[in-house]
Each structure stands twice: as C-alpha cells, then as structure tokens.
Amino acid sequence: MNAGFVDQRQVARRFARAADTYERGDFFAREIDRRMQERLDYVNLKPGRIVDLGCSRGGSFAGLGARYPEAELLGLDLAPAMLRIQAARPSGWQRWLGLGKRNGPLRLAADATQLPLAAQSAGLLWSNLLLHWLDDPLPALAEAHRVLETDGLLMFSTLGPDTLRELRAAFADGYAHTQRFIDMHDFGDMLVGCGFADPVMDMEVITLTYDDVDSLFAELRAAGSSCAMKARRHGLSGRQGWLAARAAYEAMRRDGKLPATFEVIYGHAWKAAPNKLPDGRAIVRFERPPKH
Template sequence: MQDEYQIDKSRMRQSFHRAAKQYDAAAILQRQVREEMLSRLDVVKLDPEVILDAGCGTGHGLSALLKHFKQAQGIALDIAEGMLVRSRTLFPRYKFWQASPRFVCADIESLPLATASVDMVWSNLAMQWCNDLDAALQEFRRVLRPNGLLMFATLGPDTLRELRAASGAGHTHVSRFIDMHDIGDALTRAGFSAPVLDVMHYTLTYESVESVMRDLKAIGAHNATVGRAKGLSGKGFLQQLRQGYETFRHDGKLPATYEVVFVHAWTGSQPYTAPGTSPVQFMPRKDSQR
C-alpha cells in the first residue's frame, strides 16, 4: 500500500521552479533559520575546502558560507532548475572566492558527487522534502571526507499544527515531519558520530488564512503528498478552513507555528564504507620461527 504522505518529487520540483522569482520576498522563516545556523558556526572548528549546500534555494546560505570560509569552494545543489538560475545571480567572481560555485540540479537522496569529495554539507529547510531520510543521510555520509561536518535544519512534527487541525480529516493537507529522536537514530545508522540535535519553535503571524496559504505558495511549499486532494478545493473546504483556523486567532493575528530541528554531526576519522561492508585490513606476515 502506497504511503499517502510520500512526496511527489515531480510536483515538488515544478512548485519550487515556479516559485523561484518571488521566493526571497516570502522566505521569512528560511532567513531566520539561516541566521541561527550561521551563528552556530562560531563554535565550530573547521576549515573546509569544499562546501555542499544541499537544497540551496536561491543561494543565500551558500553565499554567506563562502564569505565565512573565504578559501572554500562551493557546490549549490537543488532539485529545481529555477532556484539554481536565481542562485547564479548572487555569485559574481569576487576576489575572496577561489572560483565560482558549481551548480548542480539533483535530488538530495541521490547525489551525483564523488565519494569523499566535500568537507562540509549544509542544508537549510530542505530535508523535510525527502521520502527516505536514511538514503539522504547515507548520501551525505558518502560524499563527506573524514572529519567532515554535516549541518542542517529541518521541520519537526509540530510544524503547521494550526493548519493541520483546521483542515480536518480526509486528504493529506500538510506534509508529515520527522521527530528529532528519529533523526538522531537515522544519523547513527548512517555512520555519523557525536550528533547534536535541538529544537526551536518559530511563529509567524497573519491577518487571514488566505495570507498563510499565499506565503506557502510563494516559497513553493505546495502540498506535494500523493494523498493530497487531486481536484480543486471547493468553497465548503475553504470555509471550513477559515472557521477552524479562527479558533487559533490571538491578539488579532493568526499564528503559523514551525518546529525547527537543528542538527550537526561529524563523520569521524574513518573513511566511508558502504552499508553492509567493512574495511579489510592486511596484516604483515610474520616469519615463522624454525
């Protein structure tokens, strides 16, 4: 039986491609989370040569990282070509960059990058669009070099709780988000060491349900689950949504809650080995005594 919360990657790609031009104006949460992630780099001892921004969006995260790590080279990777087109406008050949970033259109769950080719993987609010968290983390572990850093932020299960409650039962109206403890378990399975995870809650406020939906559409965050309603939502559903959401109004505003899980973990000193395999050690032969 098909999982109704599985992401339709084709629909997701099209949504983000179309949203690229107006994305920055509506990406309030993404900016706030990016600044929080950048502030956490102050306590990280790392001098990366190559940084991968996985799910780079319009490129502001990678731009900030390359200004922070001035000798690093960057890889901007996104599933939507429109996002990469916007990203390119941020990267003229400034003197503090060794080279312009490489731009790669690909899925996080299947990275077209060589094993042990990057020193740092960064991802700001993209991991929630993965169908297989284990596959994505295995790919990150594969492309990272020994003593490499994985740093990402993703959405937890408390995200958009008001919209979920107001939309009621039936079709999937909000994506399913993964609990912090399950993310920690997946990091361990993927071979990461010393994972650190914590949660912060952000609340954006709106005048109406329509403005909530407008912002989600502007950043490309359409409902891309296979269990979504395939036809147009009728007036009855919209009226139900308005009435249900009104129960959350506070101080004249409608809240939209986001649970953000912040993660960083290291690869350790050992080189990558594929799941189900182990390195073979050859010991020098000792001459037998006679």
C-alpha cells in the same frame, strides 16, 4: 520507513514555479540560515569544499563564502530554475563576494538521494530546510556520509511534527494539507545508522502570525512550500469544506492575529574515521609511544 508518501515531481514543480517569487517568501529560510550560521562560530573546521544541498537561489552562499573564503562552494538543488535565476541575477552581496562571476559557486541540478559527487570530496555538507521535502531522509543522509571526507561535518535544519499544526487542525477532510514531518529523535537514530559520530540535535518552536489565512497561503506559495504529499487533495476543495476550515482557523485567532507554528530541528554530526574495512574486517590502530 514506508516509501511513497511525497510526490517528488510535485516538489520539483512547486519550487520551479516559485523561482521568480522566492525572494518574497523565503524570509523564514533566511532566518533559519542565519541561526545555523551562528552555530558555526563554535566549530573548528577548514573545509576545502562546501556542498550546499538544496541551495535554492543561493541564500546561504554569502555567509558560507565569507566564513570560508578559501573553500570551493558547490550548490545543488532539485529545481534547475532556482539555479538559473540565482546565477543570472546575482544580488548585491553576491557581486561583492564575486559569487556572480565565473569563479563563484558551482551550481548543479541534482537529487539529494543520488549525489553526482565522488566519495570523500567535501569537508562541509550544509542543508537548510530540505529534508522534510524528501520521501525518506535516510538515503540523503547516507549520501552525505559517503561524500564527506573523514572528520567532515554535516550541518542541517529541517521541520518537525508540530509545524503548521494549526493548519492541519483546521481541515477535517481526511487529506494531507502539510508535509509529513519527522521527529528529532528519529533523525538522531538515522545519523548513527549512517555511520555519523557524535550527532547533536536540538529544536526550537517559532510562531509566525498573519492577518488572515490567505496571507499564510500566499507566503507558502511564494516560497514553494505548499503541500506536496501524495495524499493531498488533487482537485478544488468544496465551498462548504473551505468555509469550515477558514472558520476553524479563525477560532485560533489570538490578539488579532492567526498563529502558524514551525518546529525547527537543527542537527550536526561528524564523519569519523572508519572502524571497519569494506569486507567487514575490523580496523585496529596502534599509536607509537611518544619519544622521550
């Protein structure tokens, strides 16, 4: 996969800028978090440490903390501003769980592709809507595999290629107006390539509706979710081009509303016991026969 598509500095700037407004735009992330948490109902896991990769302001902490009260919770995010606001202004549920206190979740500014964590130091690695902001998800998945202990679980959500298809179709100027989204099957291949066992992938399409295009853009900005591709337009759009894009989007109006499609990909996989030593020699395991 070619590198250099995503402007990572712009990603960091967008989310830092959105730190103060994030609660007004993150309802979609919270809904996907809720659906991910429901999937944990079918998982038998008792992690000693949970790493929330791309935690933003800690929206997943409540559910994870309630489900695994004995686990240490560590939140990592690229934007320090998100971490500072979450720590400084704990909400009601955070105070109730003790998450705004000194013994609450640890928070660390870090790059998902270079985690400052020891190998085999986490039982659950959780990531909600992060991977599509990376230039290449493969290094982050490899780091997740390294950090997880044997029999540890990676659970993530991200966005697929049909996301914001209406917005892309409305513009015909040759610039990127959304992130580059990767197909669900490619993620499955990446997980296997990183050494994960039994990857499970599924997808659903969610359509949000808006009164006008400005409301969509305002919501994306509030959540830090504006396009951060290097191929985006770096200056202002021309008046005629902008009017043409608005008219093209208006033509998609149905039942008085403008649709915005989101293809949500869910994935989870386990870190199995290694079958090779670091030098490449195979590991052969012998089990003792049961005593009668």
